[in-house]
Amino acid sequence: MKAAVLEKINMPLVIGEVKLTPLQFGQVLVRILVSGICGAQLQEIAGNKGNAKFVPHLMGHEGCGFVEDVGVGVTRVKKGDKVVMHWRQGQGIESDFPEYEYKGKRIKSGKVTTFSEYSICSENRLTSVPLDTPEELCALLGCSLSTALGTINEEAHVKFGESVMIVGAGGLGINLIKAAQLAGAYPIISVDIHDPKKELALSMGANLFINTAKEDISKMIGTVGLKDVDVIIECSGAKQAIESTIPLLSGIGRYVMVGQPQPGQTIELLNANHLFGGEGKSVRATQGGRFVPSKDIPRYVRLAKAGMLKTDGIITKHVKLNDINNAIEQVRAGQASRILIVM
Numbered sequence: 001m002k003a004a005v006l007e008k009i010n011m012p013l014v015i016g017e018v019k020l021t022p023l024q025f026g027q028v029l030v031r032i033l034v035s036g037i038c039g040a041q042l043q044e045i046a047g048n049k050g051n052a053k054f055v056p057h058l059m060g061h062e063g064c065g066f067v068e069d070v071g072v073g074v075t076r077v078k079k080g081d082k083v084v085m086h087w088r089q090g091q092g093i094e095s096d097f098p099e100y101e102y103k104g105k106r107i108k109s110g111k112v113t114t115f116s117e118y119s120i121c122s123e124n125r126l127t128s129v130p131l132d133t134p135e136e137l138c139a140l141l142g143c144s145l146s147t148a149l150g151t152i153n154e155e156a157h158v159k160f161g162e163s164v165m166i167v168g169a170g171g172l173g174i175n176l177i178k179a180a181q182l183a184g185a186y187p188i189i190s191v192d193i194h195d196p197k198k199e200l201a202l203s204m205g206a207n208l209f210i211n212t213a214k215e216d217i218s219k220m221i222g223t224v225g226l227k228d229v230d231v232i233i234e235c236s237g238a239k240q241a242i243e244s245t246i247p248l249l250s251g252i253g254r255y256v257m258v259g260q261p262q263p264g265q266t267i268e269l270l271n272a273n274h275l276f277g278g279e280g281k282s283v284r285a286t287q288g289g290r291f292v293p294s295k296d297i298p299r300y301v302r303l304a305k306a307g308m309l310k311t312d313g314i315i316t317k318h319v320k321l322n323d324i325n326n327a328i329e330q331v332r333a334g335q336a337s338r339i340l341i342v343m
């Protein structure tokens, strides 16, 4: 089968032939329909996820597919099931690391990977959904959309009418705008350094877009009647973005970091005292918005089916696996929100 393989750090992925190995205890073979490209994969390509020692390895952690075969012990999914492929642990067996054959050698992979035609997954990285669930929705529920909904709901506990700022208008940022809107936040402010994001951010429900490369963020929030912000969700992981937005927290402010600063990087707060103002502000990092696949995916699917969770506009385009490197470049350059790879 064809797969996009990270052979070397900081190099384009290699589209190559990868051979499947027999399923082990708790493993499931999935035929992949679509996969998203997530910021985490850009970090892996850069070797920032402690993954350099595992190359060559397979990639991707949000996808949708059909179960083709199940290994011994698997009970949560069965052949023919449509599944959301997610990196967070759900129910079922945590299997050993899947193995593949690549260029005559055995390589190990993560418990779920999605940049390939087929994937061997640990049972607990898959959640079955009704067959009529759109594959685009399933892919987004594997990471970005679920992380966004969880971050707003479970980490930031956004209340009706609270102001929310989302730093970074990439795939996750756009999903967060949707999630904030669903929670009744107002105003919703989208921040980015790329002008082409403006139109999309506003069309997805942001009330204000600020390009911090050329606009003064403190002045700009005044245009929607704010002097500070109740909830700030940071997706870029950029040191400067974090340092310049933490001081904007209101007295009840919650700051949630979804994006990860690079390893070894430090964040400097000019006057940390201001964090003690108001009712005591919080700064925290989230792990996937506390997304619990088995509990959350069914209710999100229900919400989407009822028309209350819309994903239109989130996906910039669909591309083939052969074009994955171009797609990754576009995500890196900030020219896309979510690109789906169609297998």
Ligand SMILES: [Zn+2]
Binding pocket: 038, 039, 040, 061, 062, 143, 144
């Ligand atoms: Zn992700």
